[in-house]
Amino acid sequence: MSKIRPSKGAPYARILGVGGYRPTRIVPNEVILEKIDSSDEWIRSRSGIETRHWAGPEETVAAMAIEASGKAIADAGIDAEQIGAVVVSTVSHFSQTPAVATEIADKLGTNKAAAFDISAGCAGFGYGLTLAKGIVAEGSAEYVLVIGVERLSDLTDLEDRATAFLFGDGAGAVVVGPSQEPAIGPTVWGSEGDKSETIKQTVPWDRFAIGDVSELPLDSEGNIKFPAITQEGQAVFRWAVFEMAKVAQQALDAAGITADDLDVFIPHQANVRIIDSMVKTLKLPEHVTVARDIRTTGNTSAASIPLAMERLLATGEAKSGDTALVIGFGAGLVYAATVVTLP
Numbered sequence: 001m002s003k004i005r006p007s008k009g010a011p012y013a014r015i016l017g018v019g020g021y022r023p024t025r026i027v028p029n030e031v032i033l034e035k036i037d038s039s040d041e042w043i044r045s046r047s048g049i050e051t052r053h054w055a056g057p058e059e060t061v062a063a064m065a066i067e068a069s070g071k072a073i074a075d076a077g078i079d080a081e082q083i084g085a086v087v088v089s090t091v092s093h094f095s096q097t098p099a100v101a102t103e104i105a106d107k108l109g110t111n112k113a114a115a116f117d118i119s120a121g122c123a124g125f126g127y128g129l130t131l132a133k134g135i136v137a138e139g140s141a142e143y144v145l146v147i148g149v150e151r152l153s154d155l156t157d158l159e160d161r162a163t164a165f166l167f168g169d170g171a172g173a174v175v176v177g178p179s180q181e182p183a184i185g186p187t188v189w190g191s192e193g194d195k196s197e198t199i200k201q202t203v204p205w206d207r208f209a210i211g212d213v214s215e216l217p218l219d220s221e222g223n224i225k226f227p228a229i230t231q232e233g234q235a236v237f238r239w240a241v242f243e244m245a246k247v248a249q250q251a252l253d254a255a256g257i258t259a260d261d262l263d264v265f266i267p268h269q270a271n272v273r274i275i276d277s278m279v280k281t282l283k284l285p286e287h288v289t290v291a292r293d294i295r296t297t298g299n300t301s302a303a304s305i306p307l308a309m310e311r312l313l314a315t316g317e318a319k320s321g322d323t324a325l326v327i328g329f330g331a332g333l334v335y336a337a338t339v340v341t342l343p
């Protein structure tokens with residue numbers, strides 16, 4: 001018989017607080033049109049995006065994450081010292097090591113909280129939430145901070161008409177803690193690595209560092225382009241529309257509810273047409289509030305779901321205790337969907 005004492009966690013976990021940070025600079029489509037042949041009308045009608053936020057030099061990944069986290073911690077009504085683990089999902093923190101999570105945990109004033117980064121693209125928030133739920137239930141931490149943060153403007157090729165208009169910067173964070181009743185449903189998640197080429201970095205850092213002009217993409221002035229995110233827009237669009245609606249339905253089934261029981265739908269903010277198509281396929285009733293934060297935030301990858309959640313609660317379109325379906329999907333390709341009770 002094992003001599004190891006079982007760990008003691010909470011019976012269930014819930015999101016206790018949410019916070020967001022949007023950079024101060026608002027970038028309208030007109031700025032994007034300076035470098036690509038397109039139109040405000042095309043960008044709005046094909047993606048839904050009207051404006052996005054781009055971070056300035058002071059709005060680093062860590063700085064934005066700390067702002068969003070401070071709000072989430074205050075919203076949860078706890079102190080930073082009570083946070084036992086910090087999970088940061090990002091693909092745009094440029095130092096490979098150490099994880100940015102440790103700096104964030106320290107600057108927030110946690111008491112040596114466990115801290116690590118994960119890379120799960122636009123599904124990163126759902127992956128982090130799933131880890132947090134497990135940690136709280138297992139008992140290694142009472143409160144876990146889950147942060148999605150991106151400076152995608154650093155990884156955007158402004159001369160690439162397929163992506164220049166899509167991405168934005170920002171941070172969203174939630175505090176996950178103990179609950180007496182289920183408030184984060186089972187996660188339906190997975191990966192489809194056979195489609196990994198559909199969203200990727202143009203060149204890996206090591207090839208970029210060697211700087212061989214004969215091999216690397218050049219900009220219109222003949223300079224080596226900084227690595228950027230590139231995608232096969234149509235392939236990703238079709239995958240999101242057809243496959244992700246099924247995953248969203250599986251998350252509802254796993255939680256034991258139907259679309260009628262939902263109050264709020266917060267999908268990853270990739271394209272307003274993807275959102276509208278999912279709403280139709282899932283046959284979401286009129287009363288369900290749908291996040292369309294993409295219009296003024298663009299695609300902020302791991303930050304998009306918590307940012308949209310925070311805005312819906314701040315504007316009163318959603319309220320504390322509402323039942324929400326969240327689904328993230330993107331580079332990998334990876335996805336994660338779950339039903340949550342809003343903080």
Ligand SMILES: CC(C)(COP(=O)(O)OP(=O)(O)OC[C@H]1O[C@@H](n2cnc3c(N)ncnc32)[C@H](O)[C@@H]1OP(=O)(O)O)[C@@H](O)C(=O)NCCC(=O)NCCS
Nearest residue numbers: 037038039042046047122161233234236237270271329330
């Ligand atoms: C990127 C995206 C908005 C492009 O929309 P789309 O309708 O698929 O556009 P297409 O690439 O099929 O191009 C349609 C036409 O518009 C043109 N076009 C492409 N980009 C354009 C732009 N920025 N401005 C104007 N026209 C453009 C194309 O040349 C094409 O013209 P043609 O019909 O004469 O050949 C869309 O594919 C998308 O949102 N994809 C998924 C994004 C996503 O979810 N990413 C996940 C990251 S997590």
